[in-house]
Amino acid sequence: MTRRSDVLELAVLGLLHDAPMHGYELRKRLIALLGLGRALSYGTLYPSLKDLVARGYLAEGTAERRAPGGGFGGRRGRIVYELTSEGKERFAELLGQAGPSSWEDEQFGVHFAFFAQTDAVVRLRILEGRRSRLVERLEQFRAALQRTRERLDAYTLELQRHGLESAEREVRWLEELIDTERRGGPGRPPGPRRR
Amino acid sequence: MTRRSDVLELAVLGLLHDAPMHGYELRKRLIALLGLGRALSYGTLYPSLKDLVARGYLAEGTAERRAPGGGFGGRRGRIVYELTSEGKERFAELLGQAGPSSWEDEQFGVHFAFFAQTDAVVRLRILEGRRSRLVERLEQFRAALQRTRERLDAYTLELQRHGLESAEREVRWLEELIDTERRGGPGRPPGPRRR
DNA sequence: CGTCGATGTATCGCTGCGATACATCGCGGA
DNA sequence: TCCGCGATGTATCGCAGCGATACATCGACG
Numbered sequence: 001m002t003r004r005s006d007v008l009e010l011a012v013l014g015l016l017h018d019a020p021m022h023g024y025e026l027r028k029r030l031i032a033l034l035g036l037g038r039a040l041s042y043g044t045l046y047p048s049l050k051d052l053v054a055r056g057y058l059a060e061g062t063a064e065r066r067a068p069g070g071g072f073g074g075r076r077g078r079i080v081y082e083l084t085s086e087g088k089e090r091f092a093e094l095l096g097q098a099g100p101s102s103w104e105d106e107q108f109g110v111h112f113a114f115f116a117q118t119d120a121v122v123r124l125r126i127l128e129g130r131r132s133r134l135v136e137r138l139e140q141f142r143a144a145l146q147r148t149r150e151r152l153d154a155y156t157l158e159l160q161r162h163g164l165e166s167a168e169r170e171v172r173w174l175e176e177l178i179d180t181e182r183r184g185g186p187g188r189p190p191g192p193r194r195r
Numbered sequence: 196m197t198r199r200s201d202v203l204e205l206a207v208l209g210l211l212h213d214a215p216m217h218g219y220e221l222r223k224r225l226i227a228l229l230g231l232g233r234a235l236s237y238g239t240l241y242p243s244l245k246d247l248v249a250r251g252y253l254a255e256g257t258a259e260r261r262a263p264g265g266g267f268g269g270r271r272g273r274i275v276y277e278l279t280s281e282g283k284e285r286f287a288e289l290l291g292q293a294g295p296s297s298w299e300d301e302q303f304g305v306h307f308a309f310f311a312q313t314d315a316v317v318r319l320r321i322l323e324g325r326r327s328r329l330v331e332r333l334e335q336f337r338a339a340l341q342r343t344r345e346r347l348d349a350y351t352l353e354l355q356r357h358g359l360e361s362a363e364r365e366v367r368w369l370e371e372l373i374d375t376e377r378r379g380g381p382g383r384p385p386g387p388r389r390r
Numbered sequence: 391c392g393t394c395g396a397t398g399t400a401t402c403g404c405t406g407c408g409a410t411a412c413a414t415c416g417c418g419g420a
Numbered sequence: 421t422c423c424g425c426g427a428t429g430t431a432t433c434g435c436a437g438c439g440a441t442a443c444a445t446c447g448a449c450g
Contacts, residue, residue, distance in 0.1 A: 003408095004437065024398050032339060035358055041438045046400065048437095078398060105233075115350035144227060155310035162368055163230050166361070173357055198439095199406065219429050236407045241431065243406095273429060397446070405438080415428070420421100 007034070007106050008048045013057065013083065013091040014114045020061070020082040023049065033113050034106070049081060057087035098122045103130035124181050131174045138167050202229070202301050203243045208252065208278065208286040209309045215256070215277040218244065228308050229301070244276060252282035293317045298325035319376050326369040333362050 008030075015021065015029050023045060030040055052058045061080045083091070095111075095118050102111050108130050115123050145160055152160070203225075210216065210224050218240060225235050247253045256275045278286070290306075290313050297306050303325050310318050340355055347355070 022398075023400095024396095032343075038438085041440095042400070043402085043439075044437050109354070112354055113351055116348040148227075153311040156308055158372075159304070159307055166364075169361075169364075177353075217429075218431095219427095233407085236409095237431070238408075238433085239406050392450095394448090395446100396448105398444080400442085402441085403439095405436105407436085408434095410433085411431085413429080415426100417425090417427100418423105420423085 004044060004106075005048050005051070006101075007110055008044070009052065010091075010094045010107075010114075011110045012048070012052060012081075013087055013094065014110070014117075016058065016081055016083045017088065017091055017117075020080050022078045022080050024078075026081070034109055052087075053081075057084060057090050058082065059084050095119075096122060098125040098129065100129065102126050103133050120181070124178065127174060127178045127181060131171060131178065134167065134171050134174065138164070138171065141167065199239060199301075200243050200246070201296070202305055203239070204247065205286075205289045205302075205309075206305045207243065207247060207276075208282055208289065209305070209312075211253065211276055211278045212283065212286055212312075215275050217273045217275050219273075221276070229304055247282075248276075252279060252285050253277065254279050290314075291317060293320040293324065295324065297321050298328050315376070319373065322369060322373045322376060326366060326373065329362065329366050329369065333359075333366065336362065 011030055011033060012026065015026060015033070021029070023042070026049075027040055027042065027045055030036070030045070034040070049058065053060055059082045061082055062077050095114060101107055103126055108126070111118070111126055118126075141164060145164070149157070206225055206228060207221065210221060210228070216224070218237070221244075222235055222237070222240055225231070225240070229235070244253065248255055254277050256277055257273075290309060296302055298321055303321070306313070306321055313321075336359060340359070344352075
């Protein structure tokens with residue numbers, strides 16, 4: 001499962017939790033947040049927003065935007081989306097989940113992005129789940145490589161080597177994060193942090 | 196542009212260039228080749244194969260596979276796909292192209308995978324195109340980060356930092372490849388290579 | 391005053407992904 | 421002996437969502 005819209009639900013709720021926004025702005029933030037190379041399409045975003053409104057998690061507000069000269073002016077004003085209280089509950093609920101879906105590729109990024117608002121126990125569970133997921137993939141990959149090594153030309157071999165190295169580095173990064181997490185996390189250690 | 200099927204066209208042609216294969220096997224190889232985390236669906240592969248057959252690049256051969264005991268046995272035998280001579284020409288044509296599409300994310304991987312069969316000039320052009328594409332992305336990313344740095348919490352910051360570092364490493368990798376390429380490439384220096 | 395690029399909302403066609411169905415094979419265990 | 425199960429294998433269907441496009445307003449710049 002884990003449709004694109006699932007990722008979107010958490011991300012949108014999270015972004016709007018900080019401040020109300022309209023679609024265009026939301027889209028830019030989402031792309032930055034998710035590190036999407038491929039741009040997120042409006043054909044994905046707007047239907048998703050409509051769905052969230054229909055489910056009662058978002059409210060649409062129309063911000064007046066009239067031409068200084070007046071007249072009838074601003075037809076088609078911008079639409080500002082805002083979290084309802086149900087939306088806030090839903091966000092908290094999603095943040096509390098730490099199942100397999102939380103550490104699949106795309107979901108992980110979003111969950112991580114909101115770690116500052118996430119419970120420490122959940123954070124750790126997600127990081128560890130993600131790590132074992134990656135390690136598992138790594139094993140499989142190494143095994144496959146082993147089986148076909150002698151059949152490969154220099155370029156293919158280099159490509160595989162590079163892929164393997166990236167994956168290993170990813171695991172090491174996670175391990176450091178887990179370690180930091182266990183001794184208090186980067187966010188809020190006992191003493192208050194500056195700004 | 197650059198639909199999934201475009202990537203598939205080159206990849207399929209390239210894999211079948213080495214040896215005829217049936218769909219199931221082809222799919223496994225494609226996934227390994229493209230480093231696809233998300234599995235390539237048959238709903239993508241089979242229609243694509245049909246299209247290639249219709250365009251005359253592939254020929255379908257049915258390999259008999261009857262039960263030892265005989266009988267009517269092998270209904271629905273496996274279908275072996277094989278490159279036609281037009282297919283070979285098409286493959287060579289695609290390998291010779293070095294346009295922007297060759298160094299976009301997914302296309303680049305496939306092109307790289309067949310570098311051993313690619314002309315040295317084209318190889319270099321693709322590598323350099325890819326590099327400047329990545330550098331460009333990097334710049335944008337850095338600028339965006341600069342603009343929002345102080346608004347970010349520790350976790351988001353760490354995520355961005357990690358993304359940036361990965362991208363930088365990717366560029367360095369490409370630079371090494373370009374360098375190697377300029378002094379003769381890993382594949383075929385003057386002397387002949389074993390096997 | 392014109393126009394150009396950024397901001398902004400919205401929809402439509404078609405690609406291709408996930409799920410599923412169906413069939414045969416070799417294997418290990420009751 | 422034969423049953424079940426997982427791997428091998430071909431095939432299609434629903435529908436999510438991506439790319440393209442249309443349309444409108446804005447500020448900036450010459």
